[in-house]
Amino acid sequence: MTRMEEAHRVTRRLLESLRTGLPTSDDERETFLAAARDLLGEREAVLKTLTPEMSSEEKAVRELLLLDNELRQELTSIQALIKRDIQELSLRRKSNQRYSFSQITDGIYVDKRGV
Numbered sequence: 001m002t003r004m005e006e007a008h009r010v011t012r013r014l015l016e017s018l019r020t021g022l023p024t025s026d027d028e029r030e031t032f033l034a035a036a037r038d039l040l041g042e043r044e045a046v047l048k049t050l051t052p053e054m055s056s057e058e059k060a061v062r063e064l065l066l067l068d069n070e071l072r073q074e075l076t077s078i079q080a081l082i083k084r085d086i087q088e089l090s091l092r093r094k095s096n097q098r099y100s101f102s103q104i105t106d107g108i109y110v111d112k113r114g115v
Contacts, residue, residue: 004060007046011067014039018074022081036078 017036023029 003049008064010043010046015071022078
């Protein structure tokens with residue numbers, strides 16, 4: 001298998017994996033993100049081995065670039081989902097902190113004189 005075919009194969013595998021979508025459970029998400037990270041690393045290593053002298057395979061390069069654009073879109077959408085989840089978690093933490101402080105002061109009378 002040529003280096004270009006290997007790059008094409010790895011990119012397709014990564015794209016197919018990302019098209020399945022981000023799982024909802026935390027354990028599945030961790031597995032999904034680890035697999036995506038591994039495939040991205042493998043793809044990066046293969047792409048580094050490509051050299052400019054492979055210009056005769058122009059059609060394959062074009063298809064690889066199209067797949068790369070799709071891949072970037074999928075990664076961007078997954079990144080947006082993760083950012084949204086982090087924001088929701090942050091809001092939940094803030095609202096929980098507000099209620100926890102109000103419970104501490106319920107029923108306490110504070111004398112202004114400090115005695």
